[in-house]
Amino acid sequence: MKAKVYVTLKSGVLDPQGQAVGRTLGKLGYEGVKGVRIGKFVEIELEVDDPKLAEEQVTKMCDELIANTVMENYRVEID
């Protein structure tokens, strides 16, 4: 079973990485770029077969380690 986790910064949190990329895109001549936000995309290969169990487990992993919920949100998808 495979889980995909999308970790993104909470909306008010500064994203220097995204800002820098946005600025550079502008300089490269891409005009209509209004904003860039950069997060993490984590793929986890699990032994579990039950999607519900997998989701539960991965959610716990996110809370405990993968995301810092003080400043990040995450979304879990089970394939």
Added chain:
Amino acid sequence: MKAKVYVTLKSGVLDPQGQAVGRTLGKLGYEGVKGVRIGKFVEIELEVDDPKLAEEQVTKMCDELIANTVMENYRVEID
């Protein structure tokens, strides 16, 4: 229009960050974790309205800047 880009390491490329997270998950008692890979999740807010045009543009951005195709793959999704 919003574009989502998933940047992942090519399959042969070592991912020490993913490995480290995998190890730590093991230490935290999560048993069935077979592998972790960490990539980037980039959200780009565009002024363009045409999804095809948007996809074209973002693909160019990826080739030029957002991904290093020596070692990374990317996938573009337009919302």
Added chain:
Amino acid sequence: MAHHFGVIRFPGSNCDDDALHIVDTVLADRGSTGEFLWHKETSLGQVDALVVPGGFSYGDYLRAGAMAAHAPIMEAVIAFAKSGGPVVGICNGFQILCEAGLLEGALTRNESLRFICKDIFCRIEGRPTPFSKSLPAGRHVGMPIAHAEGCYRHPDVERLEGESQVIFRYCDAEGGVTAEANPNGSINNIAGICNAAGNVVGLMPHPERACETVLGAGGVAGLALFESVLETLSSGATR
């Protein structure tokens, strides 16, 4: 004979002063001079050799060197390199030259995932380049490293090795190329390479930090790299 170095200055470069200090002050009595070249410029002016210094250009936010590779001045740098001019990229400069396609391969996060600043040894190998000519191949020297993304990757490293493009390789104090001597997980302990023509060199160690005894880096091995360029230029070998 006077030789003039250009030191490229990107926003976020922070070893720019260090590099200029060597070519403009420490080596002044050898006829060396230098100046900064601002990233927004589109021409280089009269320079004989280029240094792309270390630092965190544009914050190195996406990948080290990715954004600097697209700076306005890079077109002129690429033209200079293509015409055979000597170019060295140190640390972030190495990353930039890879991202700009002047050097092959890519530099990724250190295997330890930590920034690492310490003295290492590396062995001089491969073909003679303007930056390593005066050092006999097989000799090893001490220099510091200071980077977070120095793990060298190449999709076809055998070819690179076959073409003798590996110029610096991490080794131990005795010159042995061992896994323990590899500070960042680079393939084949690679610390520095050159392009196919041999005039563009990139390395992760900081020769400009190993040029003055007072700085406690335990040696002045780095001077040889800069002296090598001066010799090369004096012999009129390039361009």
Added chain:
Amino acid sequence: MIQHGPKVDAALASEHGLAADEYEKLCDGLGRDPSYTELGVVSVMWSEHCSYKSSRIHLKTLPSDGPQVIEGPGENAGVVDIGDGQAVVFKMESHNHPSFLEPYQGAATGVGGICRDVFTMGARPIAIADCLRFGNTEHERTSYLLHGVVAGVGDYGNCFGVPNVTGDVVFDDSYNGNILVNAFCLGLAKSDRIFRGYASGVGNPILYVGAKTGRDGIHGATMASAEFAEGSDEKRPAVQVGDPFMEKLLLEACLELMEEDVLVGIQDMGAAGLTSCSVEMAARAGSGVELHLENVPMREEGMTPYELMLSESQERMLMVVTKGKEQKALDIFAKWDLDAAVVGEVTESGKVIVKMHKEVYADLPATLLAEGLKYDRPRKRPDYLDEVAYLTLDSVADPTNLGQTLLEMLAAPNICDKSWVFEQYDHMVRHGTVVRPGQASSGVVRVFEPESGRSKGVAIAAGCNSRHVYLAPYEGSRLAVASAYADLVAVGATPLATTDCLNFGNPEKPGIMWQFAESIRGIGDACRLLETPIVSGNVSLYNETDGEAIKPTPMIGMVGLLDDIDQVVTAGFKEAGHRIAVVGTLAGGLGGSEYLKHCHGIEEGAPVAFDMAKHSKVFAAMLEMTKAKILSSAEDVSDGGLLCCISECCLGGEALGANISLPVLEGRLDELCFGEGPARFLVSYTDENAASVARMASGCGVGLLEIGCVGGRELRVSVGGELRLDEPIDALARAFHYTFERIS
């Protein structure tokens, strides 16, 4: 009456952290009820953090004058003359609470903040130091916090491009729920080109430069209030994210601007952002300011005046420029791709007036805000002091296997090699680092004298033994100063001046307040005696969790000067055959020692006191020897005592052994080997220099005892002729170097 936002009353004021009497004082001062924005502004200005209300009357007693002092406390950082038209600018600051919440960003923004304080005064930062305190290495959060904090300190300074040259890391149970992250920054300036935070010159425009303002770090207590029903929690992140790249641009742009004749006053926006910046600049100049907030570069839509005034977004500066010259400034900022805007002007009203789209949101007298509150909080000697006062060693057996005990000590988290930490910091960038972390107890940076090109050196020492302060708040604080002084002397630097960062528990508890007052008394007395005035500093109170306070930790940062960089000395032994000697007293004491704590779990007794009459002679002798360049190595004997010090000198350079022979034992063996005390140095020198060393020591009236010589691959120690220890250097190295692999 200004009508905006929720109705202000005592209850809302209390939610903002203002006590009933403080709210009353505000209403009296204004002669009316404050508006919502005004309440926000006042609540941060009158917070402990900004107003120093509990500490001010005590801080006032610190010595801050001296011929070398150009600028003492009161500005963003202290300024000290180093001759040749040059000055050093330095300060230390805490970022404890943010680092506990988000260790990486908290530590990173701590470094960012202190660097801004320094370059805001016209100095280019040339060195960083960091003092870290974590809980027990076995505590479940320690490893996570350690990784995050060290990476955060490192990444910010590395990217910003300033070498981190010294610092310390200590683990202790009392920090389990409250770590300390104190960052120090030192910059170099021209002594006649110092910039200050003054909003002078009526009509001069006020410029905002740097990162756009977001809703970062706005007071938590106010989040629930009605006006922000739609503003979710998420929009007001408690964590501030640092952007070292932005700060690097800001640095270069500010220094470039300072070369021009444009700038009247400048201050960084740190805690309480735009509020404290505008208030302090107006109050210092005795002027007023009027702000037009619609011009502030904003990161998010719909920000209110309240939010704009209170935001703690990082990497921002406020400056006053000469009217008519603003374009010059704006051009420089454009060159560096920085956002900049005119957001107000200087007035003569003595008031801070905040407008947005012409409407008034706040109209406050600057002095009312800046003078803030002042409390003399009750103090009482805490009871625990009686329990820890007397040390009984009856239950402590003298070590039978000295080698084993030494290996145990070298592996102790507070003694062991810290390269896991400082290798994550670039300690060489800017081609100035002469003594780096791990080479001595102080860091040394080379400074070129502009005219002649001659090089001198600036040395930095930072740290504090909080166990000493816990056991004896007054004496322990004197010792912290003496220890920083010794660290500087050991590298050959003459101490010049001091900064501090006073980390304590809840000042509303009389016991804590007593510790605080005693500590300041100790620091003040020691700095007066040693003529190292306090030129800047920072106070961090309320360092407790669940009512458990940290050990009192008055971190001391001291700066010294080497007239000639070649007189620098490092700790490591240099060559076989060099003689080894102790300058000062041979034995220390066991009270409050690392040995008793680590090997026996005892934290009791009094540390050996600092004795100015006796110890200043030792310092003088050391300075004379280093000036004469006759020492091959020098290190002050501190935590872990004589044997740990000798081991570190063996391992510090080329890994050389030593043969040591100590005199006949009079007291305990452990006291001789691991006892601690101020002003003791371990030095080595050649045979040729031996006579000069002896002459200088006796000339200063100081004890000098040769105890052996460098050489071999073992450390051998005999006491009274009897061989008590014989360990291969490799074994010492393994013990010393391995610990962080385990705890990280």
